[in-house]
Amino acid sequence: MKLYRQILLLALTLLVFVSSTGISVGMHLCGGELRDISFFGAEADCPMEQQKEKLPACHKVPASDDKAKDCCDDHTLVFEHADATADSKALILTKxxxxxxxxxxxxxxxxxxxxxxxxxxxxxLYESPxxxxxxxxxxxxFLL
Incomplete structure (x- = not known):
């Protein structure tokens, strides 16, 4: 029970942290398949680009081919903190x-x-025998 409580408290703490600061998720698609997921905006190098860099100069293909450029795609999802307190007026409780x-x-x-x-x-309630x-x-x- 204590372990479940600690896991629940940790999950709720992370939820509050992410909801109050926001998070950025980057996805790299290569050939229509998801190859890499990154959090907080860190981008990883594309494996296709790394293979092209390893080829010697005599084997390099000209970069004019449009299909090679369209093979990889990057998507970034940004979840920002929406500050609702800036737009609302202060409410005074009198109850x-x-x-x-x-x-x-x-x-x-x-x-x-x-x-x-x-x-x-x-x-x-214990009694001795x-x-x-x-x-x-x-x-x-006894001496008599």
Whole structure:
């Protein structure tokens, strides 16, 4: 349960971070197939371009062919933070604070963060076993 709670808190933290800052996703398509995905605008080199650079000068094909240029395609998706507070007016709340709601909210929220203590067994009703014989009387020696 504790692991699930930590995973959920991490996922929600990342969601808040991404939604408040925005994210950029770049996709590189080669021959109609997705070859590379990059986040935050970092672009990777195209494998097709790297192969062309490795060829010696005598084997290079002129770059006038339009099909070679159309083989690769780059797409960039940008998700920006939309600031809704800049367009809205300040709203002043005049309703008094509901104490029953605050008490219930506090009880529920504090229950999530309260440490779970292991219950130790108590021996309040434990009675010792009865003695079979009185040992001090058996050990003593009486002089008459």
């Amino acid at each position: 008094p604070l509901d104490l029953k709601f605050v008490a219930a909210f506090k009880a529920v929220i504090l229950q999530f963060f309260a440490p779970e203590a292991d219950l130790k067994p108590t021996y309040a 009865p003695l079979a014989r009185d040992i001090p009387v058996l050990v003593q020696s």
